[in-house]
Amino acid sequence: MSGTADPKLTDLPLRPELKGEEPYGAPQLDVPVLLNVNENPYPPSAAVIADIGRAITDAAASMNRYPERDAMALRDDLARYLGHGLTTANVWAANGSNEVMTHVLGAFGGPGRSALTFAPSYSMYPEYARNTHTEWLTVPRRPDFSLDVDLALRSIAEIRPDVVLVASPNNPTGTRAELDQLEALCDAAPGVVVIDEAYAEFARPGTRSALELLPKYPRLAVSRTMSKAFAFAGGRLGYLAAAPAFVDALRIVRLPYHLSAVTQAVARVALAHAPEMLRQVDVLRGERDELERWLQTTGLDAAESDANFILFGRFADRHQVWQQLLDRGVLIRETGPQGWLRVSVGTPAENAAFRDALTEVLPTAERAGDE
Numbered sequence: 001m002s003g004t005a006d007p008k009l010t011d012l013p014l015r016p017e018l019k020g021e022e023p024y025g026a027p028q029l030d031v032p033v034l035l036n037v038n039e040n041p042y043p044p045s046a047a048v049i050a051d052i053g054r055a056i057t058d059a060a061a062s063m064n065r066y067p068e069r070d071a072m073a074l075r076d077d078l079a080r081y082l083g084h085g086l087t088t089a090n091v092w093a094a095n096g097s098n099e100v101m102t103h104v105l106g107a108f109g110g111p112g113r114s115a116l117t118f119a120p121s122y123s124m125y126p127e128y129a130r131n132t133h134t135e136w137l138t139v140p141r142r143p144d145f146s147l148d149v150d151l152a153l154r155s156i157a158e159i160r161p162d163v164v165l166v167a168s169p170n171n172p173t174g175t176r177a178e179l180d181q182l183e184a185l186c187d188a189a190p191g192v193v194v195i196d197e198a199y200a201e202f203a204r205p206g207t208r209s210a211l212e213l214l215p216k217y218p219r220l221a222v223s224r225t226m227s228k229a230f231a232f233a234g235g236r237l238g239y240l241a242a243a244p245a246f247v248d249a250l251r252i253v254r255l256p257y258h259l260s261a262v263t264q265a266v267a268r269v270a271l272a273h274a275p276e277m278l279r280q281v282d283v284l285r286g287e288r289d290e291l292e293r294w295l296q297t298t299g300l301d302a303a304e305s306d307a308n309f310i311l312f313g314r315f316a317d318r319h320q321v322w323q324q325l326l327d328r329g330v331l332i333r334e335t336g337p338q339g340w341l342r343v344s345v346g347t348p349a350e351n352a353a354f355r356d357a358l359t360e361v362l363p364t365a366e367r368a369g370d371e
């Protein structure tokens with residue numbers, strides 16, 4: 001005998017709440033134009049690639065040892081990148097903000113506790129809640145996807161959630177919240193508040209970061225990622241800024257040595273090249289604004305985006321539109337409320353390919369009627 005026994009998943013004693021669940025993930029298909037997961041379309045330069053290679057070689061020389069457990073040097077670099085008077089003790093880092101958020105719910109959520117967000121929002125949040133046994137609650141945004149602050153405040157007073165989670169700019173809508181709105185939520189929330197600023201660098205000039213609120217609110221955290229603007233999705237590095245005690249809480253629930261020596265070294269190289277890594281952000285912002293205007297000229301609705309993607313619609317059969325674009329070599333994302341689709345902003349050539357494909361598809365695409 002060799003190999004393993006071959007039970008079906010249903011034969012295994014899986015936790016009941018995981019029965020029937022599918023692993024999360026957008027389709028990873030091999031097509032020419034990939035505009036589905038909000039990546040930065042520009043790969044690193046030859047100089048950055050060479051520096052990353054050198055850093056990996058250095059890290060390899062001591063690969064017999066566990067990595068620096070608290071990633072102090074990397075957190076120091078991240079604090080400096082964020083500015084706002086933040087220091088190493090204010091910053092936490094993990095393998096993508098997915099893991100950071102799991103640490104937050106591990107420390108502040110859990111059995112008998114709840115997390116609240118404003119829908120539609122990031123489709124991973126309910127999974128972090130499920131995995132940490134945290135009750136997951138949502139209240140709706142307004143029809144234009146902005147925060148309904150009155151409803152939010154009433155819901156917070158009623159539910160008294162242990163965690164309030166707000167993405168700004170929000171995914172999949174691209175819409176941002178204003179600082180005074182976030183401040184109102186911080187004033188009302190009885191537990192911790194996390195503002196997910198995964199797309200902060202793409203926001204319109206003049207947009208204020210929730211980092212400004214950190215001196216005033218001891219239970220506030222602001223989460224960021226190197227996956228989007230930083231063109232570092234493959235490096236897996238997310239981080240968060242908060243009071244030192246908040247960071248200490250996350251350190252309790254992290255796995256020991258969660259950030260590999262290679263991840264720490266490579267992220268530090270990327271941060272050392274921050275101006276270059278971020279150079280294309282202005283180009284992408286300009287492309288986003290142009291794409292938004294173009295979508296509106298087609299008669300479609302496009303949500304006002306401060307991120308590197310646009311939610312547009314509404315279609316009677318969005319899956320059909322998604323498939324017809326894919327048939328033309330353009331992969332976008334079927335996500336968000338019924339009838340809407342999300343397209344990431346790519347290079348000018350990729351965006352042109354998307355516009356061409358959609359122009360072909362639109363005449364036969366039935367629009368959703370008013371509900």
Ligand SMILES: *Cc1c(COP(=O)(O)O)cnc(C)c1O
Pocket residue numbers: 038095096097098099122167170171196198224225226227228233237238
């Ligand atoms: C992409 C994204 C993240 C980042 O995820 P990583 O794990 O850092 O790659 C976090 N929050 C939102 C809302 C996102 O869209």
